[in-house]
Amino acid sequence: MFELTLLCPEERVDAVSEAFDALDALSVSVEDADAQTEAEQALFGEPGMPAPRQAWSSSRITALFATQAAAQEAASLLAAQDFFAGCEVAGIAFVAEQDWVRLTQSQFDPVRITPEFWIVPSWHEPPAGAVQTIRLDPGMAFGTGTHPTTRMCLRWIAQRGASGGQALGRVLDYGCGSGILAIGAAKFGGEPIDAVDIDPAAVQATGDNARANGVQLHAGLPEQAQGPYQTVLANILATPLKVLAPLLCAHVAPGGHLVLAGILERQAEELQQAYAPWLQLSVADSEDGWILMTAHR
Numbered sequence: 001m002f003e004l005t006l007l008c009p010e011e012r013v014d015a016v017s018e019a020f021d022a023l024d025a026l027s028v029s030v031e032d033a034d035a036q037t038e039a040e041q042a043l044f045g046e047p048g049m050p051a052p053r054q055a056w057s058s059s060r061i062t063a064l065f066a067t068q069a070a071a072q073e074a075a076s077l078l079a080a081q082d083f084f085a086g087c088e089v090a091g092i093a094f095v096a097e098q099d100w101v102r103l104t105q106s107q108f109d110p111v112r113i114t115p116e117f118w119i120v121p122s123w124h125e126p127p128a129g130a131v132q133t134i135r136l137d138p139g140m141a142f143g144t145g146t147h148p149t150t151r152m153c154l155r156w157i158a159q160r161g162a163s164g165g166q167a168l169g170r171v172l173d174y175g176c177g178s179g180i181l182a183i184g185a186a187k188f189g190g191e192p193i194d195a196v197d198i199d200p201a202a203v204q205a206t207g208d209n210a211r212a213n214g215v216q217l218h219a220g221l222p223e224q225a226q227g228p229y230q231t232v233l234a235n236i237l238a239t240p241l242k243v244l245a246p247l248l249c250a251h252v253a254p255g256g257h258l259v260l261a262g263i264l265e266r267q268a269e270e271l272q273q274a275y276a277p278w279l280q281l282s283v284a285d286s287e288d289g290w291i292l293m294t295a296h297r
């Protein structure tokens with residue numbers, strides 16, 4: 001196969017990507033042309049905030065074609081279009097045939113939460129020393145153990161769960177995504193467990209992942225969360241966490257714990273203020289600029 005690479009300003013990315021589709025490209029990908037440099041830009045937004053931009057000021061578009069002739073023809077056709085103004089062809093390169101599935105899988109190793117607790121992709125053997133594991137495949141949905149916010153929640157669950165007895169008690173995982181936190185809580189003795197999400201696809205994935213891990217939990221929409229819980233976990237983002245403050249606090253049982261993630265270091269104070277009418281939040285962990293905030297009733 002052959003890949004054709006273009007450099008385009010942000011406003012040209014949509015038109016060029018659509019043209020590649022019309023030219024029967026096998027795949028099209030867009031990256032930051034300034035990645036790994038000082039000018040690299042992060043593109044992300046929070047729910048309720050303005051939509052994130054769709055491309056970078058300087059974007060690198062790569063399209064894959066079955067033959068060199070098809071890649072060259074696509075480059076010539078595009079170069080003749082008005083919407084190509086400001087774009088340039090960076091090159092056409094041969095791409096060796098690969099076993100893409102194996103290559104992708106080889107890039108995802110088990111993720112260590114503690115020396116004994118690991119997230120292990122289904123195609124991997126658990127590492128030596130793994131006493132507790134969650135089997136989940138990376139890249140399928142958010143919450144597969146590779147993000148610092150998820151890892152910090154799982155570390156908290158492992159520490160609390162290891163403190164003996166029924167330490168986690170009844171658990172609520174609010175914004176469960178793949179169900180990873182609920183499954184982790186089940187593995188460390190939490191019971192019963194409600195895992196809820198506004199996204200029905202997440203509810204479905206949570207049920208499937210729980211079965212694959214041999215644990216019992218109840219996955220559903222947010223209305224399913226009812227009454228007091230010994231442990232309330234929510235890894236969402238600062239803005240929705242502030243909106244959810246009264247609801248989440250109302251679910252924390254006397255003597256129970258609230259565990260919040262998805263918060264940047266600089267957002268600690270605004271979260272503390274938002275939760276102050278009900279609970280006193282403090283920073284319990286941090287990783288890569290993200291913090292874990294917890295409170296005890």
Ligand SMILES: C[S@@+](CC[C@H](N)C(=O)[O-])C[C@H]1O[C@@H](n2cnc3c(N)ncnc32)[C@H](O)[C@@H]1O
Nearest residue numbers: 142143150175176177197198199202235236240
């Ligand atoms: C960052 S993911 C966290 C997934 C997983 N719990 C983890 O720790 O990796 C956040 C999840 O919260 C869900 N979510 C966002 N806002 C929500 C809300 N207001 N109520 C319930 N779920 C919400 C999203 O659909 C998404 O699945």
